Amino acid sequence: MRFIVNGVERELEVPPHRLLSELLHDLGLNVPPAPCCDGDCGAGMVLVDGMPVEAGLTLAWRARGRAVETAEGLAPPGSPVARAFAAAGADACPHCTPGVLVAAAQALRVNPWITEDEARAALMGNLCRCGGYVPQVAAILAAAGEIQTGGGA
Amino acid sequence: MNAAVLLSPHAGRLTALDTAAALAMPGVLAVLRAADCPALTDAPGHAGAPVAAVVAETAAAARAALAALAPVYDHRPPVVDPAAGRILSTVQTSIVQTGQPARADAVASVTAARRHLPDLTPPAALETALARAVGRPLHLSLPLAARLAAEPAGADRQATIRLTAGPDGAVVAADLAARLNAGAVGDARALAPTCLPGLPGVPLSARVDIVATDTPPTLLPAPGAACPATAAALELALLALARAQGRDPLDLRRQTLPDGPARACLESVAQHWQGPLNGAPLDDEGRLTLGAGFAVIAHPATAVLAEVMADRDTGHVSLTRLAVAVDAAPGPAGLLPAAVARAHGYALREEAALDPETGAVLAGGLADYRLAHAFSLPEVEAEWLGHAPADPETVTAAAAAAILSALADATGIAPGHLPMTADRVLSPILSAPKPRE
Numbered sequence: 001m002r003f004i005v006n007g008v009e010r011e012l013e014v015p016p017h018r019l020l021s022e023l024l025h026d027l028g029l030n031v032p033p034a035p036c037c038d039g040d041c042g043a044g045m046v047l048v049d050g051m052p053v054e055a056g057l058t059l060a061w062r063a064r065g066r067a068v069e070t071a072e073g074l075a076p077p078g079s080p081v082a083r084a085f086a087a088a089g090a091d092a093c094p095h096c097t098p099g100v101l102v103a104a105a106q107a108l109r110v111n112p113w114i115t116e117d118e119a120r121a122a123l124m125g126n127l128c129r130c131g132g133y134v135p136q137v138a139a140i141l142a143a144a145g146e147i148q149t150g151g152g153a
Numbered sequence: 154m155n156a157a158v159l160l161s162p163h164a165g166r167l168t169a170l171d172t173a174a175a176l177a178m179p180g181v182l183a184v185l186r187a188a189d190c191p192a193l194t195d196a197p198g199h200a201g202a203p204v205a206a207v208v209a210e211t212a213a214a215a216r217a218a219l220a221a222l223a224p225v226y227d228h229r230p231p232v233v234d235p236a237a238g239r240i241l242s243t244v245q246t247s248i249v250q251t252g253q254p255a256r257a258d259a260v261a262s263v264t265a266a267r268r269h270l271p272d273l274t275p276p277a278a279l280e281t282a283l284a285r286a287v288g289r290p291l292h293l294s295l296p297l298a299a300r301l302a303a304e305p306a307g308a309d310r311q312a313t314i315r316l317t318a319g320p321d322g323a324v325v326a327a328d329l330a331a332r333l334n335a336g337a338v339g340d341a342r343a344l345a346p347t348c349l350p351g352l353p354g355v356p357l358s359a360r361v362d363i364v365a366t367d368t369p370p371t372l373l374p375a376p377g378a379a380c381p382a383t384a385a386a387l388e389l390a391l392l393a394l395a396r397a398q399g400r401d402p403l404d405l406r407r408q409t410l411p412d413g414p415a416r417a418c419l420e421s422v423a424q425h426w427q428g429p430l431n432g433a434p435l436d437d438e439g440r441l442t443l444g445a446g447f448a449v450i451a452h453p454a455t456a457v458l459a460e461v462m463a464d465r466d467t468g469h470v471s472l473t474r475l476a477v478a479v480d481a482a483p484g485p486a487g488l489l490p491a492a493v494a495r496a497h498g499y500a501l502r503e504e505a506a507l508d509p510e511t512g513a514v515l516a517g518g519l520a521d522y523r524l525a526h527a528f529s530l531p532e533v534e535a536e537w538l539g540h541a542p543a544d545p546e547t548v549t550a551a552a553a554a555a556i557l558s559a560l561a562d563a564t565g566i567a568p569g570h571l572p573m574t575a576d577r578v579l580s581p582i583l584s585a586p587k588p589r590e
Contacts, residue, residue, distance in 0.1 A: 017213050022292075037296040040519035089486040123527035127519060131494020132487055133527040 003063045005029070006073025014060045020046070020068070021055035029070045030098045031055050042126035045099035046070050052106055052125065071098040074105035081105050084143035090135035096128045104140045112147045114140060154182070154291035156283050157215035159205040160299055161197035163511045164337065164367035165228025167204050174221040175207055180214035183207070183287050184222070192282035198337030199369045200231070200513035201302025203279060208287050212294050231367035233512035235334045236264060236311065240364040244335060247345040247363075252326045252356020257315040259397060261389035263557070265382040265571035266504045267368070268307035268495075269522065279303070301505045301522060302514040305372040309334045312382040314350060314390045322398050323408045324391070327352050329359040331383060336368040344371075348380045350387045351451025352409055368512050379450045381499065381550035381571060388448045388558045389567065401428055406449060414454035414480035414539060421478035421536045422447060422458035429562050430460075440466050443473075444563025448554035454480035454539070455547050457496075459555040463563040468579030470501050470560055472529065475552065478536040481543035490533045492545040496552030497525050500560075501572050 001014045005027060014023060021044045024031040032043050037056065044056035047069040075081040081104055085091040090100075100123060107114055107122035114122070119140040123133060161167070172184040185206040187195040193203050205222060209215035232241050280293040295303070312331040319325040331348040348361045391409070395402035403419075403426050410416040426445065435441040442465060447458045460474035477489050502523040505516040516522040537543075557568045566581040 015211075017211055036519050037294060038518045038520075040297075092485070092487050120527040127524045127526065129494070129524060130487055130491040131497070131525050131530050132490060133525075133530055134490060134532050135486070137527065 001061055001064045003065060004067040006069055016059070016061060018060040019056060020053070020058040020060045020063055023060040024055060024068070024070060029072055030094070031070055032095070032098070040127065041096065041099075042103065043096050043099040045102045045125065047074065047102060047106060050106075052103065069102070071101040075101040080143040080146040081108065081139070084139040084146065085136070088135040088139035088142065090132055090139040092132065093128075093130055096126055100126045100128065100136055104136070104143070108140065108144055108147060112144055114144050116141060154208060154287075154289055155210070155212040155215045156206050156208045156280070156291045156293045157212065157219050158203045158279065158283075158293065158295065158299075158303075159207075159219050159222055159224060160303060161200060161202045161204050161226065162513060163200045163226070163228050164198055164231045165196075165226045167195045167197070167224060168227050169223075169225035170205055171221065171223045174223065175218040178209075178214065178218040178221055180210040181207060181218045182209055184218070185283065185286055190282055190286035192279050199367050200508070200511050201299065201369055202337075203303055206283050208283065208291060212292070231510075231512045233366055233368050233507055234509050235309070235332060235364050235366055240366050242365050244363045244365050245342045245345060247359075247361040249349060249357055249359040252358055254328050254358045256317045257328070258318045259316045259390045259394035260313065261386045261393060261567065262313040262569055263311070263382045263386040263389065263571065264569060265310045265385070265499070267309045267507070268499050269301060269304070269503065269505060297518040297522070298514065298516060301516055302369060305370040306505070308336065308344065308371040309368070310348070310380055310382040312348065312380065312386040314383070314386040316390045316394050318394060318398070322400065322405065324352065324355055324394070324405075326356045326358070329357065329361075329383065331359070331361045331380070333361065333363050333380070334366055334368060334371070335363050336366055336371045348383050350383050351379065351415070351449070352387070353413075353415070353451050354411060355409065366512075368507060369514070379547050379550045381553045384448055384450055384550045384554035385557045385571065388446065388554045389561060392446070392558055392561055393567075403428075403447070406447070410449065410451075415449055415451045415456070417538055418454050418456035418478040418480055419447070419449050421538060422456045422476045425458050425474070425476050425534070432563050432565055435462065440464060442563045444559045444561070446555050446558025446560070446562050448551045448558060450547050450551045453541065453544050453547055455544075455551045457548070457551040457555040459552065459559040461556060461559040461563050463560060463578065465564070465582055468575030468577075468582070470563075470573065470575075470578060472497055472501070472531055472556060474531055475555075476534040476536075477548055477552065478538055479543050479548060480539035480541070481537055482540050483537040484543045488543060488545055489535045489548060490530070492548035493533050493552050494525050494530055496549045496556065497530060498523070499549065499571055500553040500556040502574065504572050504574060
């Protein structure tokens with residue numbers, strides 16, 4: 001199967017039952033292979049052709065010929081989103097953060113002039129056991145400010 | 154390498170398992186039982202205890218082979234409802250008597266559901282035990298419903314507090330009856346002192362029963378972590394007493410606390426206190442009402458102030474403000490918000506109900522076990538007043554009690570449960586005469 005992961009074209013053998021989350025996890029990306037097993041938590045969120053998808057509920061072959069983006073591609077170290085999350089202390093825990101970064105980067109790509117309520121709404125598909133939503137929303141707004149003033153997405 | 158585990162549907166004993174049938178399935182490498190792995194048991198003490206595991210090349214093959222195991226159990230009717238007086242045994246009864254049983258000027262009773270803490274993370278301990286048993290790394294896929302059943306949780310608890318007031322209105326005696334369900338573990342004697350209320354200097358008559366049942370085992374909290382049911386019952390009883398005396402609840406609470414760390418914490422959050430809001434309506438129809446409440450735990454000294462908005466039409470309760478003061482040195486930025494998030498869930502949302510017949514966890518996943526979401530939580534206003542490390546479990550207990558107290562102020566109902574889900578908020582409102590008509 002041929003597909004694009006974070007801008008890099010890959011060609012891999014994919015068994016038909018393999019989940020997209022397992023495939024991305026095995027590629028060394030920070031996508032939990034099976035966080036809640038039923039798509040409620042959003043920790044396994046990735047973008048496929050720009051649309052958010054629960055990788056733990058998606059068979060890998062569904063990404064054939066498509067572009068997959070994970071937190072590593074959407075919010076690499078040094079990007080406005082990654083820096084804002086680090087500055088706000090919103091990246092403390094490894095469980096939900098990858099999915100939250102995907103949701104945040106996606107929301108900012110669609111609308112860099114995002115409001116606080118819109119930022120909260122963007123995170124409604126992500127559950128954080130630690131209740132770290134306040135710093136996450138603050139980080140999205142801070143990143144938005146930087147993107148608006150020309151910091152790049 | 155993938156693994157799947159077989160969970161017992163009830164407490165009992167595993168008498169037969171067709172391992173040969175499972176081993177004959179395609180892709181299956183091993184079938185493990187209690188003799189092969191210490192994380193498995195032949196005598197499950199509760200519904201959801203892992204009794205066997207299949208290791209296979211794929212997760213699908215492991216799951217398919219589980220179905221071939223055809224387990225046979227020997228089991229008696231499980232005992233899972235301590236609230237209805239159904240228990241296996243009383244493990245321990247602690248009696249504390251520093252005063253005469255009180256004449257009841259104010260009473261409050263709170264039942265707190267089992268609480269899953271601290272994280273709903275993948276089952277690493279079980280996965281590691283299985284990997285050790287087969288000598289190879291493997292991946293265990295266990296749906297959240299199974300994890301809620303298989304993993305220990307905070308005990309369900311019940312506390313009733315009666316307060317006696319003296320001639321000047323001050324609390325002169327307190328009486329506590331508490332029950333803590335230790336579940337299938339049974340031995341949780343270390344928890345008894347955590348059930349006592351922190352009313353320094355007030356003579357106390359207390360009886361704490363720790364009982365064993367066939368419900369999933371109890372996770373022992375850190376020593377000294379306060380009981381949220383006791384904390385909530387105490388604050389609600391004090392609120393009832395203040396109402397009966399026509400006083401500001403803060404004045405009464407101050408009277409119970411001599412100068413010291415707990416009093417300092419209360420004074421810190423009291424700067425946000427404007428008196429009870431008495432269900433002040435936010436709209437013309439009186440549908441949305443406001444309430445404020447606080448809670449204090451004496452050791453380790455912690456005070457929380459909460460404001461909530463209750464929707465009298467839907468039973469939905471939103472947490473609109475939360476201030477915490479702890480007698481502790483500043484900790485990591487996420488420490489108090491995480492404790493508050495757990496308290497919010499504990500007080501209002503998170504419940505993994507048990508089947509009253511089998512003790513099986515009924516919640517099917519995060520759609521049923523409802524964590525706080527991005528609109529649920531306000532910014533936490535924190536004050537650090539001491540030098541010791543903070544105890545997040547005590548903050549959780551105090552915050553849950555403060556939220557319940559604020560809910561009582563917002564709605565006028567006596568919130569007797571943790572969590573006060575929308576249906577529990579709504580049913581007393583619907584059965585009460587409507588004040589606005």
